[in-house]
Amino acid sequence: MANVMFIQEPGKQKPAKPSMRAFLELGFRPLYIAGCAWALISVALWVFTPQWLNMHMGALAWHAHEMLWGFIATIAVGFLLTASATWTGLNPIKGTPLAVLALLWATARLLYLFSEPVLFILAGAAETLFFLSTFIALWRVINRTQNRRNYGLPWLALGLGIANVFYLYAAWHQDYAALMHYFTIGLIGMAIIALLVARRVIPFFAMRALPGLSLPMLTGWGQAQLGLGLLAIATGLVNLPRLTALLLAAAGLISLYQVIRWKPGAVLSEPILWILYLGYAFLGLGLVIAGLWLAGWTPNILSRTALPAHVIGMGGFALLIIGMVTRTALGHLGRPLKLDHSMIASYWLMVFAVVFRMTALWPSSLVPFLVHAAAACWVLSLALYLWRFVPMLIRPRPNAIP
Numbered sequence: 001m002a003n004v005m006f007i008q009e010p011g012k013q014k015p016a017k018p019s020m021r022a023f024l025e026l027g028f029r030p031l032y033i034a035g036c037a038w039a040l041i042s043v044a045l046w047v048f049t050p051q052w053l054n055m056h057m058g059a060l061a062w063h064a065h066e067m068l069w070g071f072i073a074t075i076a077v078g079f080l081l082t083a084s085a086t087w088t089g090l091n092p093i094k095g096t097p098l099a100v101l102a103l104l105w106a107t108a109r110l111l112y113l114f115s116e117p118v119l120f121i122l123a124g125a126a127e128t129l130f131f132l133s134t135f136i137a138l139w140r141v142i143n144r145t146q147n148r149r150n151y152g153l154p155w156l157a158l159g160l161g162i163a164n165v166f167y168l169y170a171a172w173h174q175d176y177a178a179l180m181h182y183f184t185i186g187l188i189g190m191a192i193i194a195l196l197v198a199r200r201v202i203p204f205f206a207m208r209a210l211p212g213l214s215l216p217m218l219t220g221w222g223q224a225q226l227g228l229g230l231l232a233i234a235t236g237l238v239n240l241p242r243l244t245a246l247l248l249a250a251a252g253l254i255s256l257y258q259v260i261r262w263k264p265g266a267v268l269s270e271p272i273l274w275i276l277y278l279g280y281a282f283l284g285l286g287l288v289i290a291g292l293w294l295a296g297w298t299p300n301i302l303s304r305t306a307l308p309a310h311v312i313g314m315g316g317f318a319l320l321i322i323g324m325v326t327r328t329a330l331g332h333l334g335r336p337l338k339l340d341h342s343m344i345a346s347y348w349l350m351v352f353a354v355v356f357r358m359t360a361l362w363p364s365s366l367v368p369f370l371v372h373a374a375a376a377c378w379v380l381s382l383a384l385y386l387w388r389f390v391p392m393l394i395r396p397r398p399n400a401i402p
Helices: 028-048 059-088 095-111 117-144 152-172 176-209 219-237 241-261 271-295 306-332 341-359 367-393
Strands: none
Touching: 028 059, 028 095, 028 306, 028 367, 059 095, 059 117, 059 152, 059 176, 059 306, 095 117, 117 152, 152 176, 176 219, 176 241, 176 271, 176 306, 219 241, 241 271, 271 306, 271 341, 306 341, 306 367, 341 367
């Protein structure tokens, strides 16, 4: 019998099997899955089954906490732990230590759901260890390689953890004024991290995707923006709202100026880019609104407490996140930087979620419908992301050596 040789086309190769080693290879793999899954679950609980929520810190405080520290900060940590490996050439955390980090995060999420005070304390301890471990991992590689450009990032991550401790302390004592104060500090801290990272990667991503496009990095403006943000945190901590307002508005205006200089019209045909531009613009607009709100310069229709948090949190962070968890995952997994229909659909669903939720901030008889519509779009957007990316995130890179 003649020998027969079967040739399999590269594009039809059977995907590698899931691998725990691959899953714990870089921080973005478990933390992108965890953060996005929890954002889906927690919003579904908050909007569709609020009667199930009976946690120690109170449902409203829990919702704000889980959006900022349970979702947004978690994705930021996953990104920083991954990007720092590229910036320094050293992987800050992988394998068993990364599994422990993810377990600390999951422990906090679970225990916060209960009403027993001792479980609340244990949740806070686990979450504090999560941020402290992140700081140590980032500082170890950045300091070892003398990566001076990124010296501030570990401290910003630690600052998020410290703001969280103060928030939990206020929640324990049911001090609403202090709760809102430390939530604002945490929100500003997270905004600084987002501005710092996005300002670097957005023009880089755009020029790489569109050969011939030349964009300014605007480093000087970025440094000024960082300084304004840090001063806003400092003045916020010592309760100087008018000065904090001015600093936040200035940082936000710089963001809007940067977006204009990055030629947004050139990326309208590239969803993987325009979603980042849109999120960055919303973040800048939200900081301006936050400044106006703190200064008391908003008309009645813009004076609602929830407005700055939702413009920054949903319009800014959520749009940036759905774009970043797609673009950076494809890049680090060695996949083509091309979007399929499900990925583009997840972008549009998140945009609709933002539009519905922003509209619901204005009092009307449609508010319940708009909130539920926003939540449904949010859940579907993240579900599509998880459906498409979890199989990739738990497997080795296609070009990985077995």
